[in-house]
Amino acid sequence: MPMPRNQQVCVEDTPYYHCVSRCVRRAYLCGEDTVTGTSYEHRRGWVENRLLFLAGVFSMDICAYAVMSNHLHVVLHINTEKAESWSSLEVVERWHKIHQGTHFTRQCTAGEKLPKSVMEFVEASVMVYRKRLADISWFMRELNEPIARKANIEDNCTGHFWEGRFKSQALLDEAALIACMAYVDLNPLRSNISNVPEESDFTSIKRRVGAAEMKTQPKTLFPFVGSPRKDMPSGLPFKLVDYLELVDITGRIIRKDKQGVIDVSCLSILQRLNVSSETWLCIAAYFEALTGRVVGHEQSIDCYCQSHQRHRKPSREQIKLLV
Structure with missing residues (x-):
């Protein structure tokens, strides 16, 4: 039986969550249907515009997102304050x-x-x-329902467009957060939709790179504010340049279908997060497949299980990536 959403989302544990919504029909959310030849590419704009609009309404900050052919990813920060x-x-x-x-x-x-x-x-x-306005379920509902209605009208049909429940993962620590963000930003590369991250349309990474070229950060996304410190402003606890470099190098390795060690210039951020280069490559490529409802270092997951009186912990396969 699926776990109730109010038991999956707890701001006291973490304000960061990875949400995924998938279509139930063969017809594409976006892209081109190879069977009928019909293009649904314009629907990417529907999703991105709605997502960024809702970020300005809800007390949710968007850390990363990617609109794919039959599903969408978004990493959210619940801003209760x-x-x-x-x-x-x-x-x-x-x-x-x-x-x-x-x-x-x-x-x-x-x-x-x-x-x-x-x-x-x-x-x-x-x-x-x-x-x-501080509830992830309401955010995803307000994101998905208008898209479903418009798609049904366009497809001249009725019924469900999305799966009944969106998938959510609690990102318990910084390592889980940056791993999930990179996984989301690199989705188009793994799917051969784009060649480099900055050319991935309708993704947060393209928006961030475009803003970085103007020496700024996009106002619609949760900003990078640097490493944790006293009197730290609200934002992602990483340096923007470190993250962009990490995603760029990881994307090159994934795109070339190679196994190897990440360039030394990127090791500083991985060392701070206690993630090895080999582990990082596995995380960036298979994050969703190899993780469960909660993601983090083993210690973070142990604390989570104790605080929620969980007797059944995630499997070792699910947590070994961030040990």
Whole structure:
């Protein structure tokens, strides 16, 4: 029996999660159907635009994403502090960007003076909206449902477009986080969709490389802020240049279908994360296949199991990559 989503996602364990949604029909989400010759490439734009739009509505930060032919990957950071900092009015205004809300919440955003009893109802709605805007399940629902409706209309059919449940993995530590991000960013290379990461359309890596050429970082993505330190700003705990170099070299090795040692210039970030070069190559190529619901060093997973009173730990095959 699948584990309830509220037991899979716990911000106290980690704010980082890898989510995957897959299509249930043979028809492609994107790309070209080799049987019918129909191109669905334009749907990549649907997904990317919706994803980046929702990042500006929810208290979710996008660390990495890749829109593939019949599935999509996204690595999310749940920003609970941001959600709690919003005023009641801001919560309602954000919710109204994706739903109509109630008659009373619309009156509130219109600036109408409401009696105390009505304001109590509005505040109750605010509590619900605030919780939803920090919920991964709601984020994925608001991402997938509009895409499914548009695709069904275009395909002139009804029924499910996505699998019933999206897959989620808890990324317990920095090693798991960077490994998953690289895995997502390198998806198009492994699938022979592109030759180099910066040419991978509708991916976070292309957006980051494009911004880096302008000596900046994309505002729509969670920024890299450097190694962990005191008074660290909100962002990914790595240096952008280290990550881009790591992805570039890993992509070259994967693309050439070679086994070997990563260039010495990239070893510093792997050493800090206690990940060997050989292990890194395996992680970058087979992350999703060789990991379970939670990913991290063995110690991180042990702490997770103890805190959740889990008697059945992930298999050794699932955790040995990050030991």
